[in-house]
Amino acid sequence: xxxxxxxxxxxxxxxxxxxxxxxxxxxxxxxxxxxxxxxxxxxxxxxxxxxxxxxxxxxxxxxxxxxxxxxxxxxxxxxxxxxxxxxxxxxxxxxxxxxxxxxxxxxxxxxxxxxxxx
Amino acid sequence: xxxxxxxxxxxxxxxxxxxxxxxxxxxxxxxxxxxxxxxxxxxxxxxxxxxxxxxxxxxxxxxxxxxxxxxxxxxxxxxxxxxxxxxxxxxxxxxxxxxxxxxxxxxxxxxxx
Numbered sequence: 001x002x003x004x005x006x007x008x009x010x011x012x013x014x015x016x017x018x019x020x021x022x023x024x025x026x027x028x029x030x031x032x033x034x035x036x037x038x039x040x041x042x043x044x045x046x047x048x049x050x051x052x053x054x055x056x057x058x059x060x061x062x063x064x065x066x067x068x069x070x071x072x073x074x075x076x077x078x079x080x081x082x083x084x085x086x087x088x089x090x091x092x093x094x095x096x097x098x099x100x101x102x103x104x105x106x107x108x109x110x111x112x113x114x115x116x117x118x
Numbered sequence: 119x120x121x122x123x124x125x126x127x128x129x130x131x132x133x134x135x136x137x138x139x140x141x142x143x144x145x146x147x148x149x150x151x152x153x154x155x156x157x158x159x160x161x162x163x164x165x166x167x168x169x170x171x172x173x174x175x176x177x178x179x180x181x182x183x184x185x186x187x188x189x190x191x192x193x194x195x196x197x198x199x200x201x202x203x204x205x206x207x208x209x210x211x212x213x214x215x216x217x218x219x220x221x222x223x224x225x226x227x228x229x230x231x
Contacts, residue, residue, distance in 0.1 A: 004161070033218075040127065042207055042223040043162070058218070090161050106152070107219060109161030 004110035023091030032074040037088040124222025137195040141208035148210040
């Protein structure tokens with residue numbers, strides 16, 4: 001979906017290096033997410049943010065950090081990359097329903113970043 | 119602990135056949151169950167979704183069947199086509215403390231011509 005962009009699309013790095021993956025969206029959504037995808041494990045949530053001042057850990061946040069620089073930008077950092085962080089990383093966005101108790105918001109995913117840590 | 123369990127991991131179906139993918143969940147706080155479709159090199163995209171107040175939802179060749187008492191839901195693809203070959207993810211979401219998505223492990227569907 002061109003409304004959610006990720007950079008870079010592919011990245012090869014070495015163990016111990018710090019890297020940043022960036023996500024931008026033009027959908028005007030307030031919620032943003034970072035997932036990693038591994039074969040046989042599906043999508044696992046790393047971090048999520050419900051607005052600029054709200055950052056929450058997901059299932060697998062160890063070794064990662066995030067920054068919500070603006071409503072439209074959400075960056076994921078690997079402080080010291082290790083080989084088992086080799087995966088496909090997706091950013092996603094959604095909009096809080098006007099009835100905050102409802103949970104039917106659709107997530108829109110970016111095209112993904114393929115990260116290889118040697 | 120995996121919140122949503124999906125099976126099978128892979129599926130091969132002949133063109134025109136029916137593809138069936140199953141998911142199960144434990145948490146009764148979930149109240150929204152989407153299916154996402156992912157083509158190679160692309161991000162997942164919403165295909166169809168259901169809330170537990172109905173037992174079935176149909177959109178074209180795609181149908182979700184929902185069994186609230188068994189805490190199971192499934193995706194049926196009728197008249198499967200080679201263009202349906204993709205990876206499919208089920209997911210679940212709830213309100214309050216569970217107001218984020220939990221995804222199944224994915225099913226890679228291959229529809230043979």
